[in-house]
Amino acid sequence: MRTIGIANHKGGVGKTTTAVNLAAGLARAGFRTLLVDVDAQAHATFWFAEDPADIDFDLQDVISNGVPIEKAILNTRIQGLDLLPATLALAPLETELVSMTRREDRIARALADVETSYDFAVLDLPPSLSLVTLAALAAATDVIAPVSATKLAVGGLGAFLSWTDDFRGEGVITAPLLGILVTMVDSRTRVSREVLDALRDSDLPLFEAAIPRRVAAEDQVGGRLVVGDDEANPDLAAAYQAFVNEVIARMGVTRG
Numbered sequence: 001m002r003t004i005g006i007a008n009h010k011g012g013v014g015k016t017t018t019a020v021n022l023a024a025g026l027a028r029a030g031f032r033t034l035l036v037d038v039d040a041q042a043h044a045t046f047w048f049a050e051d052p053a054d055i056d057f058d059l060q061d062v063i064s065n066g067v068p069i070e071k072a073i074l075n076t077r078i079q080g081l082d083l084l085p086a087t088l089a090l091a092p093l094e095t096e097l098v099s100m101t102r103r104e105d106r107i108a109r110a111l112a113d114v115e116t117s118y119d120f121a122v123l124d125l126p127p128s129l130s131l132v133t134l135a136a137l138a139a140a141t142d143v144i145a146p147v148s149a150t151k152l153a154v155g156g157l158g159a160f161l162s163w164t165d166d167f168r169g170e171g172v173i174t175a176p177l178l179g180i181l182v183t184m185v186d187s188r189t190r191v192s193r194e195v196l197d198a199l200r201d202s203d204l205p206l207f208e209a210a211i212p213r214r215v216a217a218e219d220q221v222g223g224r225l226v227v228g229d230d231e232a233n234p235d236l237a238a239a240y241q242a243f244v245n246e247v248i249a250r251m252g253v254t255r256g
């Protein structure tokens with residue numbers, strides 16, 4: 001199983017939208033995929049759960065309460081895509097991790113129990129440089145950082161990359177940065193064009209695909225998926241599909 005962490009400590013840059021679309025795109029390409037909601041805001045979970053109040057177990061139950069991971073995993077409406085959900089009760093996980101031994105390994109150890117059941121796990125991370133984020137990145141084999149096409153978001157990207165590099169130096173994170181995905185690009189605005197040009201001129205491993213800003217995507221939590229089933233937003237769907245194809249190519253995996 002390859003485990004992709006979708007991470008950036010900046011909030012609202014499109015982590016969840018990217019995680020959900022990547023996971024759905026990988027499943028639609030024939031890969032058995034597990035979407036893991038590591039964010040206590042539970043937005044990725046809301047995308048799929050009919051009624052999140054009905055969720056019995058979440059990631060915290062698996063890590064802190066000894067619930068077997070298989071009991072917490074839910075099927076989704078997309079064939080080949082399962083979900084390890086978050087609920088709002090996930091929030092205390094951060095403080096619980098503090099007192100746990102081998103805390104950085106906790107998410108990796110939980111996922112190890114299902115590593116033969118899936119080709120990919122896609123982890124939607126919280127917008128923080130926290131122990132939960134670190135444990136999720138320690139579980140990852142690859143990291144993708146979405147960044148929205150704004151000067152503030154790009155300015156914060158360096159801090160996130162150097163934070164992960166520090167933990168790579170200590171051997172806690174082993175996953176390389178697979179790529180950076182620029183999201184919410186509005187090519188009519190100068191700032192979007194300048195940000196995109198500057199990133200493309202840099203040494204950063206940018207994905208060629210860039211995700212356009214679309215009003216229809218602005219309230220997608222719990223809404224329709226973009227990859228494969230959003231006829232109202234064909235360019236958004238095409239951009240996410242191009243991104244999924246690039247991820248598959250960069251990882252050198254064959255379609256399931």
Ligand SMILES: Nc1ncnc2c1ncn2[C@@H]1O[C@H](COP(=O)(O)OP(=O)(O)OP(=O)(O)O)[C@@H](O)[C@H]1O
Nearest residue numbers: 011012013014015016017127213214217218219220
């Ligand atoms: N391409 C897009 N165009 C316009 N709005 C978008 C686009 N992608 C995501 N959004 C919206 O922007 C908001 C933030 O997106 P998302 O939740 O994916 O970001 P996030 O980085 O996961 O946020 P958080 O840091 O809160 O976890 C959401 O309301 C989402 O619907």
